Amino acid sequence: MQSYWRLHRYPILFAVACILFYWSFAYNLVRTDFVKLFMLFGAIFYLTYKIIQFEKWNFKFLLVIGILFRLVFLIAEPNLSQDFFRFIWDGELIKNGINPYLYTPDQIMERGTVSFPSMKELYAGMTDLNARHYSNYPPVNQILFAIATFLGGGSVLGSSIAMRLIIILADLGMLYFGRKLLQNLNKANHLAFWYFLNPLVIIELTGNLHFEGVMLFFFVWSLYLISKNKWLWATPVYAVSIMVKLMPLMFLPLFIKYLGIKKSLVFYTLVVFGCAVLLFPFYSTVFIDNYSDTVGLWFSNFEFNASIYNVVKKIAVTYYEAKPWELIDSYGSFIQKLVVIIIVLLAFLRKNQKLESVITSMVFALGIYYFLSSTVHPWYVVFLLGFAMFTDYRFPLVWSFAVILSYYTYSNPDYKENLWLLAIEYILVLGFFICEMIGSRPKKLYFFKK
Template identity: 75%
Template sequence: MLSYWRLHRYPILFAIGSLLFYASFAYDLVRTDFLKLFMLFAATFFLCHKIMQFEKWNFNFLLVTGILFRLVFLVAEPNLSQDFFRFIWDGELIKNGINPYLHTPDQLMEQGNVPIANADELYAGMSELNARHYSNYPPINQLFFALAALLGGGSILGSIIVMRLNIILADLGILYFGRKLLQNLNLANHMAFWYFLNPLVIIELTGNLHFEGIMLFFFVWSLYLISKNQWMWAAPVYALSIMVKLVPLLLLPMFLKYLGFKKSMIFYGLVGISCAIILYPFYSSFFIDHYSETVGLWFSNFEFNASVYNVVKKIAVGHYEAKPWELIEAYGSMIIKAMLVVVLLIALLRKNQKLQTVISSMVLALACYYFLSSTVHPWYVVFLLGIAIFTEYRFVLVWSFAVILSYYAYTNPDYKENLWFLAVEYILVIGFFLYEMMAKGSKKLYFFKK
C-alpha cells in the first residue's frame, strides 16, 4: 500500500481534489452562480488533464476514479437542468398506461386528477416550455423513464437514482466497446478515458441526467459490430441509438461507401424496420402530428449558445430590422436543407472506404450541424466528443471545456446570453477546428483524404 502511494500519490491527490469539487458541484451550487460554476468546472477539467497525464495507461486506476466521480452525484438533485422532472412525468404516464405523446402536461393538469405520483411537484418543477408541449423524447428514451418510475417507487429521488445508475452503466458500456473499437482501429485505447473522465460528461450526464450517454452507448456498440464486419447485427443496435435521440439519423449516409450500395441499402432497411418495430407500441393517429410538431420547434423556435445564427441575427435584426421570431423560423428551415446538402457532400466526396474515415466524416458533419444550429446545449457536445475520440481531431476536447461559458445565460431570469462569452467559446473552438483542418501531416482534413 505504501509503495503504491509513493508511485501514485499525485494522481491520488488529484482524484481526491476532484471528488471534493464534484461534491461541491452536486450539493452546493446554484446555476445562477456562474463564477463558482466556472471555477469548479475549470478545476475538474485541469485535474482530469493531470490524471490522464500521469495515469493514462493505468486502466484500473482510471476506471475506479471515473466511477467514484459519478457516484458522488448519486443522491443529488440535478441543479443545472429541470428536464428530469419531465423525464419522470413521462415515465409515470407510461407506468400508468398513458401514452406520453398524446397529452401535454398542461392538458392533463387542466383535466385534473392526474393518475401519477407526485404530479403537482413534477408539474411545478418542469419548465413552462416543457409543460405546454408534447413529449419529444423517442421511445427507447421513454422506456428508461418508465423503468425509473417503476423502480423508483413513486419517489422523485428514487427515480433520479435509477436514471443515474442507468446512465453510469451506459458510460461503462461506452468505455468497454470504445476501447475495443479503438483497438480495431489501431488507435491508443486510453483515448476512451478522455470521454470517461471528462467533466462535461460526468456533470451533464450523471449529474444532470441527460441521455446522450445512452444514445452514444448503442452508437459505439453498433460501430464496434461494424468494425467486426457484423453490420447486420449492428443495424438494430443503431436503431436503438436513434430511438434514444434522433441525432444518429443525420449520420446514416456516411456508411454508403464503406458498406457499398447493396449492403448499405440492406443496412438502412434493417435500421428502418427496427425503428418501426420500436415505435409501434406508441403509435396512434395523433402520434406523428404531435411528435413532428414538437421536434419541429427545435428548428424554428429555440435559440441557445449559437455561433453562426447569432452573427446572422445580429446582421438581420440590426441592419435589416428583421423580426427575431420570423428570422429563427426561416433560419431553421434553411438549416435543415443546408445540412442535407452538407451531409451528402461529405458522404459522397470523401473517401469513406475505411471505418476511421467514416467516423471522421461523422465528426465533420455533426460539427457543421452544431456550428450552424440555433440551439447547442452543453450536453449536445457529449455525443460529438464520444465520436471524436475514435479520430485524430481534438477540437472537441476544447469545446467540451469552452461550452461551459454558455451557462452564463442562467445568471439572469430572462436567460439573456452574453455574446462576448459565446464569442470566446466559438473563437477557441472554430479556431482550433480550422487549425486542425490546415495542419500538416495526418491531421489534414481535406475531402479526399484517405
C-alpha cells in the first residue's frame, strides 16, 4: 500500500482535488457565476491532463476515477441546462400513454387531459421555448426518457438519477468499444481516456443529462463492428445511434468508397429500415409536420456561440442594413444546403478506402458544420471530440476546453453574448485546426501524440 502511494501519490492527490472541484461544480455553482465556473473548469481540465500524463497506461486507476468523478453528480440537479425538465416531461407522457410528438407542454396544460405527480414542477422548470414547441428528441431518446421516469417513481430527482446511470453506462460502453476500435486502427488505446475523463464530457453529460454520450456509444460500437468487417451487424446499431440523436445521419454518404457501391446501398437500406422500425410506434399523420417544424427551428431561429455566422451578421447588419431575424432564417437554409454539398464532396473526392480516413472525413464534416452553424451549444462539441480521438486531429480537444467561454452569456440577465470571448474561443480552435491542416501541430506536447 505504501509503495503504491509513493508511486501514484501525485495522481491520487490530483484526483481527490478533481472530486472536490466537481463537488463544488455540482452543488455550489450557479451558471450566472461565470468566473467561478471558468476557474473550476480550468483547474479540473489541467489536473485531468496531468493525471492522464502520469497514468496513461494504468487502466484500472483511470477507470475508477472516471466513475468516481461521475458519481459526484448523482443526486445533483443540473445547473447549466434546463433541458432535463423536458426530458422527464416527455417520459411521463409516454408512461401515461401519450405520444410526446403530438402535443406541446402548453397544450397539455391547457387541456388538462393528463396528470402526473411532478407535472407542475416540470412545466415550471422548463424554458418557455420548450413549453410552446413539440418535442424534437428522436424515438430511442424518448424510450430512454420513459425508462428513466418509470425507474424514477414519479419524482424529478429519481428520474434524474436514472438518466445519470443510463448515461454513465453509455460512457463505460463508449470506453470499452473506443479502446477496441483504437486497437483495430493501430492507435494507443489510452487515447480513449481523453473522452472518458474529459471535464466537458462529465459535466455536460453526467452533470447536465445530455444524451450525446448514448448516441456516441452506439455510433462507436457500429464503427467497431465495421472495422471487424461485420458491417451488416453494424446497421441496427447505427440506426439506434441515429434515433438517439440525428447527427450520425449526415455521415452515411462517407461510407460509399469504404464499403463499395453495392454494400453501401445495402448498408443504407438496412439503416433506414432500422430507423423506420424504431420510429413506427410514435408515427401518426401529424408527426412528420410537427417534428420537422421543431427541428427546423434549430437551423433558422436560434443563435448561440457562433463563429462565422457572427461575422456574416456583423457585416450584413452594419453595411447592408439586414434584419437579424430574416438573416438567420436565410442563413440557416443556406448552411443546410452547403453542408450537404461539403459532405458529398468529402465522400467522393477524399480517399476514404480506409476506415480511419472515413472517420477523418467525419471530423472535417462535423467540424466545418459547427464552424458555419449559428448555434453551437457546449455539449455539441462532445460528439466531435468522441470520434476525433480515432484520428490524428486534436482541435476538438482544444475546443472542449475553449467552449466553456460561451457560458459567459448566462451571466447576463439579457443573455447577451460577449463577442470578444467568442473571438478568443474561435481563434484558439480555428487557429489550431489550421495548424493541424498544414501539418505544423506541436508534436512535443504529450497530449497531441498518437
